Amino acid sequence: MARLAVNNGAVLVKLSRGEKIAGLLTDLTIPAAAVEDVLVLKDGFAGVTGMRAPGLALPGRVRIGTWRGSRGKTFAVVHQGRPAVQLTLKDQKYRRVVVEVKNVEDATRQVREAAGLDESAAPVLEDATFRSDGLNLAGTWTLPATGPVMGLALLLPGSGEVDRNSDHRRMPLGVTRDLAEALALEGIASFGYDKRGVGASEGSFLAAGFHHNYDDAAAALELVARRSPELPVFVVGHSEGAFHTTALAARHRERVAGVVLLSASAHSGRETSQWQVGQIAGALPAFPRLVLKLLRTDLAKQQRKSMVKLHASDQDVLRMQGRRMNARWMREFLQFDPLPFLKQLDMPVLAISGGKDLQVNPADLEIIADVVPGPVETKCIPDLTHLLRRDPRTPMLSDYKRQIRERTDAEVLATVASWMRTQVLATDLPSSKKQ
Known part of the structure; x- marks a missing residue:
C-alpha cells in the first residue's frame, strides 16, 4: 500500500515496488504550496477519470497508473470500495493524485496543515x-x-x-x-x-x-x-x-x-432539441460548414429522419448512425x-x-x-x-x-x-x- 508523508514543506508519496511496476510510476515529491485541495474519498475509484495511459486496471478491482483527461493527468493507486486521499495540485506534472493509504483522515489533516489550507472549511x-x-x-x-x-x-x-x-x-x-x-x-x-x-x-x-x-x-x-x-x-x-x-x-x-x-x-424536449440543432449548426467553424454544404447535408433534415426512426421503434436501446443510444430516454424526453x-x-x-x-x-x-x-x-x-x-x-x-x-x-x-x-x-x- 502507498504511503503519504509530510517532510520539510513537501508531500511525499511512496509506493511499493509492485505498485511502481504495475503502474509504471515512481515516488512523488510534491511542494506543499502546490496543493490546492485535499479530500477524503470513500471510494478511491470516484477520483480516477479519463483514459488509462499507462497503468494497470482490473475492472471492479484496482487502478494503478496514470489516467489522462481533459482536466489533466491523474496519478492513481486505488482499489474499488476503499477510501483514498485525493490531492488537487497546481503547476505540477499531475493535476490530481489519488492514493489509497492507511489512516486517510490523519494523512489528510497533515497535508492540509502543511499546505496552509483551512481544515475546518473542508466538507x-x-x-x-x-x-x-x-x-x-x-x-x-x-x-x-x-x-x-x-x-x-x-x-x-x-x-x-x-x-x-x-x-x-x-x-x-x-x-x-x-x-x-x-x-x-x-x-x-x-x-x-x-x-x-x-x-x-x-x-x-x-x-x-x-x-x-x-x-x-x-x-x-x-x-x-x-x-x-x-x-x-x-x-x-x-x-x-x-x-x-x-x-x-x-x-x-x-x-x-x-x-x-x-x-x-x-x-x-422536442422544441428544445430543434432549437439546439439551429444553434449548433450556426456555431460550427467555417470548414465543417463548408463540408456540410459540399455534401449537401442538412442537419435539421437529418434530425427529422432520426426522429422518424426513433418513434417507429419501441426498443429501449437503438443503434443510430453507428452507435447505440438510449432510445426510450429520447422518446420520453422529446x-x-x-x-x-x-x-x-x-x-x-x-x-x-x-x-x-x-x-x-x-x-x-x-x-x-x-x-x-x-x-x-x-x-x-x-x-x-x-x-x-x-x-x-x-x-x-x-x-x-x-x-x-x-x-x-x-x-x-x-x-x-x-x-x-x-x-x-x-x-x-x-x-x-x-x-
Missing part, C-alpha cells in the same frame, strides 16, 4: 444508498464541516452517463460536486447520486428512460426529506436535472421549500413539457442561464419569470455557457473540452449558495406547510 463526505424501482442507487452526502445543518438540498445533474459529481468518464463536469461544496460553506447539506448503471449504482444506463430518471430523483427526494424532517428541503437541477426538478417540486409542493433551475428550458409544472411552482424559485448557451434558449428565463406563481428570481450571465463556464469567444461545442478544465463558474456558485441561505433563514419548515 464532510458521507456515502449513502437508496432503493428505486428495485435497484440500489448510490450517492454521497456533502455536509458542513462545522456548525449546525440549516437546510437540505437534492442535486440533480444534466443528461448523459454521469455520476454523483456530474462527471462523465470523458467529460468530468463536476457541477454537482462544486455546488455541494459551495452549499456546505453556507450550512446546507446536499445529496447527489450516480445514475442507473453508473459508478456504484445498479441498473443499465442505456435502458433507463427519462421517466426512470424522474422516479430515481423522486426516491432520492424521499431519502433527503427523511434525514432531518424539521429542515427545509431544496431541489437543484442542471439541464435535464432542471426538468426533473420542476416536476418534483410541482408534485411535492408540501415538501419542497425552494427550487434552483440551472440552464433550464421552458419548452418541450414528449416532456415543463410548462404545466412551472405553472404550479408556488415556492421560491431561482433560475440562472447563460447568454452563450447552445442547448437551452436563455430567453426562456422570461417565460419562467412570467409563468411561475411563486416568488421567482432570474439571472442571465452574458458569457456563461450551458456547462456553467465562462467563454468570451463565439460559443461552439468543440470548446466544451477546454471549458471543463475550469471549475463551475464562481458567480453561479455564489448566487445559488447565498440565495439558498437567504431562503433557509426566511422559509417556514416543510412540516408546517399546508398539505
Whole structure:
C-alpha cells in the first residue's frame, strides 16, 4: 500500500515496488504550496477519470497508473470500495493524485496543515444508498464541516452517463460536486447520486428512460426529506436535472421549500432539441460548414429522419448512425413539457442561464419569470455557457473540452449558495406547510 508523508514543506508519496511496476510510476515529491485541495474519498475509484495511459486496471478491482483527461493527468493507486486521499495540485506534472493509504483522515489533516489550507472549511463526505424501482442507487452526502445543518438540498445533474459529481468518464463536469461544496460553506447539506448503471449504482444506463430518471430523483427526494424532517428541503437541477426538478417540486409542493433551475428550458424536449440543432449548426467553424454544404447535408433534415426512426421503434436501446443510444430516454424526453409544472411552482424559485448557451434558449428565463406563481428570481450571465463556464469567444461545442478544465463558474456558485441561505433563514419548515 502507498504511503503519504509530510517532510520539510513537501508531500511525499511512496509506493511499493509492485505498485511502481504495475503502474509504471515512481515516488512523488510534491511542494506543499502546490496543493490546492485535499479530500477524503470513500471510494478511491470516484477520483480516477479519463483514459488509462499507462497503468494497470482490473475492472471492479484496482487502478494503478496514470489516467489522462481533459482536466489533466491523474496519478492513481486505488482499489474499488476503499477510501483514498485525493490531492488537487497546481503547476505540477499531475493535476490530481489519488492514493489509497492507511489512516486517510490523519494523512489528510497533515497535508492540509502543511499546505496552509483551512481544515475546518473542508466538507464532510458521507456515502449513502437508496432503493428505486428495485435497484440500489448510490450517492454521497456533502455536509458542513462545522456548525449546525440549516437546510437540505437534492442535486440533480444534466443528461448523459454521469455520476454523483456530474462527471462523465470523458467529460468530468463536476457541477454537482462544486455546488455541494459551495452549499456546505453556507450550512446546507446536499445529496447527489450516480445514475442507473453508473459508478456504484445498479441498473443499465442505456435502458433507463427519462421517466426512470424522474422516479430515481423522486426516491432520492424521499431519502433527503427523511434525514432531518424539521429542515427545509431544496431541489437543484442542471439541464435535464432542471426538468426533473420542476416536476418534483410541482408534485411535492408540501415538501419542497425552494427550487434552483440551472440552464433550464421552458419548452418541450422536442422544441428544445430543434432549437439546439439551429444553434449548433450556426456555431460550427467555417470548414465543417463548408463540408456540410459540399455534401449537401442538412442537419435539421437529418434530425427529422432520426426522429422518424426513433418513434417507429419501441426498443429501449437503438443503434443510430453507428452507435447505440438510449432510445426510450429520447422518446420520453422529446414528449416532456415543463410548462404545466412551472405553472404550479408556488415556492421560491431561482433560475440562472447563460447568454452563450447552445442547448437551452436563455430567453426562456422570461417565460419562467412570467409563468411561475411563486416568488421567482432570474439571472442571465452574458458569457456563461450551458456547462456553467465562462467563454468570451463565439460559443461552439468543440470548446466544451477546454471549458471543463475550469471549475463551475464562481458567480453561479455564489448566487445559488447565498440565495439558498437567504431562503433557509426566511422559509417556514416543510412540516408546517399546508398539505
